[in-house]
Amino acid sequence: MNCVGHIQHGLWTHPRDRSSEYTTIGYWQHLARTAERGLFDGIFLADIVGVYDVQEGSRDPSLRHAVQTPINDPFLVVPVMAAVTEHLGFGVTANATYEPPYLLARRFSTLDHLTGGRAGWNIVTGYLDSAAKAMGLSEQVKHDDRYESAEEYLEVIYNLLEGSWDDDAVVRDRAGRVYTRPEKVRAVRHEGKRFRLDAIHLSEPSPQRTPVLFQAGASSRGRDFAARHAECVFLAGPTNDHTRRTVADTRARAAAQGRGRDDLLFFLSRTAVVGRTRAEAEEKFAEYRRYASYEGALAHFAASTGIDFSGYDPDEPLRYEKNDAINSMLESVTIDSDETWTLRKIFGPRGLGSRNPPLVGSAEEVADELIRIVEETDIDGFNLSRVVTPEGLEDFVDLVVPILQERGAYKREYAPGTFREKLFGPGRARLPQSHPAARFRPRPAAIAAE
Template identity: 65%
Template sequence: MARHIRLNAFDMNCVGHIQHGLWTHPRDRSDEYNTLGYWQHLARTAERGLFDGIFLADILGVYDVYRGSADAAIRNAVQIPLNDPTLLVPAMAAVTQHLGFGVTANLTYEPPYLFARRMSTLDHLTGGRVGWNIVTGYLDSAARGLGLTVQPAHDSRYDVGDEYMEVVYKLWEGSWEADAVLRDRAARVFARPEKLHRIVHQGRHFTLDAVHLSEPSPQRTPVLYQAGSSTRGRIFAARHAECVFVSGQTRANTRGLVTDLRERAAGFGRDPAGITIFAGATVVVAPTGAEARDLLEEYRSYASVEGALAHFSSSTGVDFSRYDLDEPIQYRPTDANVSALEAITTRSAEPWTLRRLIDQMVLGSRTRPIVGSPVEVADELQAWVAETGVDGFNLSRTVTPESLEAFVDLVVPELQNRGVFKTEYAPGTLREKLQGPGRAHLPAEHVGASFRKV
């Protein structure tokens, strides 16, 4: 029996997410991002398509590396304006029953004590359907907004991250015992004080002496996502992440990332198959291949190369306006998104140039879309799974909401007919839906489980 493909709708609480310029398309509704109805429609559509979840990206700061200014990003709505993703989750959970929510939150700039409560609250309100995409940031503009001159160095952010994880594991797993809460009205005892434990942590980066403010939520620790593909990022992911988002550009590169992640996870004593790996993908689908290619050209006429370059420059820490069209792009250490720069330099068999980058920016991003009929799209998705070992895809939007609606209406039935996509949701929490029944909490071999109180 073929394994089922996993799917997330990949989005962000903003106008322009990945495919830049498409907000100008007359059918696009992304400028309604600041309304509840927009997000509730997205959630209902994703649940109708039996998606595993909505993966909400986030950044702090603005994209101001390209030409030394944020002007290009602001003109093109390149992830600005941008609202808080966590506040969307209860509104979308209220109109769905099964859909999961992976929320990006930056551990570099928020104390773990406060953040742990926020995630526990979301896990309670969603009935155990929340996940956390762990990021450490990559923008100097974010650091300046939070009172620093520059952001911490790339690898040192992950060193801080390891200690941050230790603190939140202690709070989520070790502060409240499973039978601490009684809710005994007659005895007038809500919770037993002897079943709560102070978390005392005296580390290099964090100091804490407190009990966790929230009672145990359905999952205790939210499902842990991570999207760093740099060498240090993969070490962090192999230790902590249950779901990993990779973007290797080619199947060969992606396969290498998947193999490395699973081997590293085994080195930490984890089941490599227990990590769910998602590749980024963009799909343009229509009833026939010819119609899909026509739709691509229609979309392409609204795409913004300037917006794409503004985004990618800040992502990598490289101002691509300084390159001639045919000058090879060289790797140089930065404190931005190292994996994105490695993908077009050290991990690429052929040298990349600005001309090649622009040629890739078909829809205002550097990822070439999968284009075709439902059969053609399903063939391509299955080929990626077979050749790379990924478990599924984070599908970024193009023109919204029609791109998600088209995928749900056209591709999902084709995948179901092939027996490679579910026909109903499994019961339980998000972790149980991903890992199996009875697995609401972190598995015993996960580092976070070592902090659990019985």
């Protein structure tokens, strides 16, 4: 995230942490080089367009503890990382509630061109009242209404990216003085409930046309949306069993939409503290713990769930309250869980300023645990959140990746091609025909019978 404090709150105060250098190009280029050295598929850039102000009814805890505030634009750091890498993909968060689709389509085409087909889009609909107020609304759009709006939003995006320009529209004919054949470019005309448009897409076709599509909604409505549109689904289940059930349910919903099993990949959010031995890892974890911020973690959790926990006893069982924040987050520790969860249990002694305890152990132990999680949950990979930057990523690349490779659980070199081809295989630079975006592609001209 293009900010100081992302998930493990308070760790920016650690003397070896460099996340406060997030405003510099060097910070991002070192991150990208390290991730590519470790053969990572991509860097995922989260984002918010508001401030966390639910806890204590104030933004002060978030400002004090750098809880994703201050934060800069995630798009602008991608070209500087792409310039020093060749294979690394970039999943960028953009908000379908507040971003005009016409301009966002151009921005993603531009990014896909500049990166040589390495752009991805994490589709979010927002969940913060502070963001709605910042964008001129009195309150945010209702939870399910946001997804309804996003459906129409994507229809506009697909039409622009997939349907406005033919593959052979651009000819670059110097002798004939024709760059684009006008008859190969058509206007997108859309008259919907929330969006109106009559315009051509401004950018010529990029390598992937539509960026790789990421989504993280885990509520029932969010799973429907992911089953229809997502290629990569982010999960943050509290247990392996919960994750396995979510994966199976989303795959079933996707199958009902006519999509194949290989059309979706699932990535579980995890954090790792790694050492050459378990003792070294535990020592490192104990050191990190001294810098973790419970107040920062609570400010983040309160905004995510839409509940001010300042009146909660730390040992009081959490209760489900439906609101317009991230419904699935509270569902997972209340109505979807057989366990009783409290604030103390969530942010307990194994936490690092977040709701998810890290994997702590030797490189062999962490590798074993990652492999076991994949086997038990049917996920395809992991979204590793940072702890102390950059040493946490460097530790993983230098210690864990070689062991995963030895055990046949990790690639030894990059495959050629675009971001989508690296994830789904050769010949998949564009979305498959099973994806709803395909219906916006121009149909081949009918051949007249003689």
